[in-house]
Amino acid sequence: MSTLLLLVITGLGLGALYFLVASGLSLIYGLMGVLNFAHGSFLTISAFLGWEVGRRVSDGTWAGLALSALVGMLVGAVVAAATEYLLIRRLYERHIEQALVTVGLALASVALFEGIWGTDPIYTQKPEWLGETTEILGAKIPNDRFLLIACALLVLGGIVLFLQRTRYGLIIRAGVENRSMVTALGIDVRRSFTIVFAIGGAAAGLGGVLASVYYGYVSAHLGSVLLIFAFIVTVIGGLGSLTGAAIASVLVAVLQQFANYYLGGTGDLVVVIALAAVLLVRPRGLMGKAA
Amino acid sequence: MSEPILVVDRLSGRIAGQQVVEDVSFEVPASGVTALLGRNGVGKTSTIKSILGLIERTGEVRLAGTRVDRLPTHRIVQRGVGYVPEDREVFGALTVGENLRLAERDDRPRRELVDRLFPDLVERRAQRAGTLSGGQQQMVSLARALVNENRLLLVDEPTKGLAPRIVDEVAAALAEAARTVPILLVEQNLHVIRALAERVVVLSGGRVVFTGAASDLLDDEDRIQRYLGVHDAAEGQNASEGESR
Numbered sequence: 001m002s003t004l005l006l007l008v009i010t011g012l013g014l015g016a017l018y019f020l021v022a023s024g025l026s027l028i029y030g031l032m033g034v035l036n037f038a039h040g041s042f043l044t045i046s047a048f049l050g051w052e053v054g055r056r057v058s059d060g061t062w063a064g065l066a067l068s069a070l071v072g073m074l075v076g077a078v079v080a081a082a083t084e085y086l087l088i089r090r091l092y093e094r095h096i097e098q099a100l101v102t103v104g105l106a107l108a109s110v111a112l113f114e115g116i117w118g119t120d121p122i123y124t125q126k127p128e129w130l131g132e133t134t135e136i137l138g139a140k141i142p143n144d145r146f147l148l149i150a151c152a153l154l155v156l157g158g159i160v161l162f163l164q165r166t167r168y169g170l171i172i173r174a175g176v177e178n179r180s181m182v183t184a185l186g187i188d189v190r191r192s193f194t195i196v197f198a199i200g201g202a203a204a205g206l207g208g209v210l211a212s213v214y215y216g217y218v219s220a221h222l223g224s225v226l227l228i229f230a231f232i233v234t235v236i237g238g239l240g241s242l243t244g245a246a247i248a249s250v251l252v253a254v255l256q257q258f259a260n261y262y263l264g265g266t267g268d269l270v271v272v273i274a275l276a277a278v279l280l281v282r283p284r285g286l287m288g289k290a291a
Numbered sequence: 292m293s294e295p296i297l298v299v300d301r302l303s304g305r306i307a308g309q310q311v312v313e314d315v316s317f318e319v320p321a322s323g324v325t326a327l328l329g330r331n332g333v334g335k336t337s338t339i340k341s342i343l344g345l346i347e348r349t350g351e352v353r354l355a356g357t358r359v360d361r362l363p364t365h366r367i368v369q370r371g372v373g374y375v376p377e378d379r380e381v382f383g384a385l386t387v388g389e390n391l392r393l394a395e396r397d398d399r400p401r402r403e404l405v406d407r408l409f410p411d412l413v414e415r416r417a418q419r420a421g422t423l424s425g426g427q428q429q430m431v432s433l434a435r436a437l438v439n440e441n442r443l444l445l446v447d448e449p450t451k452g453l454a455p456r457i458v459d460e461v462a463a464a465l466a467e468a469a470r471t472v473p474i475l476l477v478e479q480n481l482h483v484i485r486a487l488a489e490r491v492v493v494l495s496g497g498r499v500v501f502t503g504a505a506s507d508l509l510d511d512e513d514r515i516q517r518y519l520g521v522h523d524a525a526e527g528q529n530a531s532e533g534e535s536r
Contacts, residue, residue, distance in 0.1 A: 173385060173389075177384055183363070
């Protein structure tokens with residue numbers, strides 16, 4: 001029982017990280033049709049800069065971590081918005097070129113990060129409580145899982161509120177469904193492209209800082225590793241569906257944890273098989289719209 | 292006579308490299324309903340989309356004397372063009388109220404007019420548009436255009452696939468709208484065209500082949516047969532290769 005609970009909660013924590021990356025990917029694809037391969041770079045630069053600022057102010061404390069998270073979100077939002085404004089917008093409706101640019105940016109940024117921070121992981125400090133465990137029904141749950149889950153829920157709630165309660169949210173929801181009709185109502189849908197990139201970048205930025213808490217280090221490849229699973233989550237959840245991304249994040253991460261524990265570390269393989277199964281049986285994903 | 296609200300001059304449109312509108316020229320007067328007619332597939336919808344810049348186009352489009360053909364779609368619409376697309380294109384995941392709020396272009400939406408024209412929508416404000424019937428979706432689509440003060444309405448096949456009772460409601464709403472705003476109407480239903488249109492522009496093979504008073508076309512059985520491919524023996528007959536509802 002305690003093992004099951006540990007696997008589920010650890011899976012939820014990892015799923016929270018996947019969701020923070022996948023939410024932006026899914027919204028960006030849903031609205032603009034852009035598969036943003038540079039999304040992992042937003043996460044990595046945010047993790048590095050968040051860590052740099054946090055450790056200088058107060059390393060290993062809650063204040064330092066909160067500052068890291070704020071810096072990470074800000075950096076993620078700014079870098080993502082700049083990427084959209086300077087690169088993606090010029091390639092509007094040219095999907096192959098958009099993919100090439102984002103892949104190129106992802107590769108170049110990893111090289112840049114290695115040049116600045118080196119190729120080895122840099123181990124990070126975290127508040128003492130996050131390194132401890134809490135016993136629930138006999139399972140010793142690492143406390144950082146609770147932080148990850150709480151943050152992902154806050155981000156999910158924040159994005160849902162934004163989408164439901166604001167005019168830009170309304171435009172984004174309509175644009176995901178039928179972008180050209182939104183422009184035919186007299187709305188400049190491109191403005192919401194930048195906002196969606198900024199929101200996605202901020203979520204990924206927070207994900208970067210939290211990933212450094214979860215894994216205990218930052219590295220130039222942090223974003224690349226998480227991006228692969230975030231893409232899997234986005235496809236399984238249904239491209240463009242925030243709810244789908246949230247559900248698939250949990251399913252994929254929990255499945256991964258169980259397979260790693262019970263099937264001899266085959267979590268990654270099982271996740272890829274799940275992706276293949278979804279593509280074969282339900283190509284639009286769990287919550288995606290029909291083609 | 293006042294200046295036309297819309298002047299289309301040698302307009303051509305392409306979709307995926309395929310020419311769908313070819314050197315089309317016509318004018319829409321500053322009042323009344325002008326029907327854009329022709330058999331199926333002659334490029335009526337593509338002409339409307341070319342005017343709005345929704346497809347790749349060349350040629351000139353003047354709205355109230357100002358060229359708009361170099362503007363993006365949203366800027367053309369912001370200049371006072373209401374658009375009711377073929378097949379409604381309501382946002383199915385949004386509620387009726389959200390569809391209407393999204394369409395409001397300024398802080399003076401004509402909600403009372405919309406509520407009066409489409410009372411059925413008032414009680415369905417919170418209902419998802421995707422769950423409405425075809426007729427109700429058409430009302431949402433029309434309401435989205437009429438909620439704003441427009442200088443021109445582009446209305447594409449508003450009665451397509453609707454039950455006769457709904458066709459009458461839609462025609463009544465358009466007749467009321469036409470009292471204050473000129474309309475360029477793509478329509479297949481000759482009964483509706485007779486009731487609403489004062490002028491007609493007929494397309495064939497992507498080109499304009501007839502322009503003039505609606506009566507000049509509709510009172511001439513030979514012209515109806517030649518341009519629209521139908522006999523007007525029965526009211527309500529479609530102006531499209533003789534198909535009937």
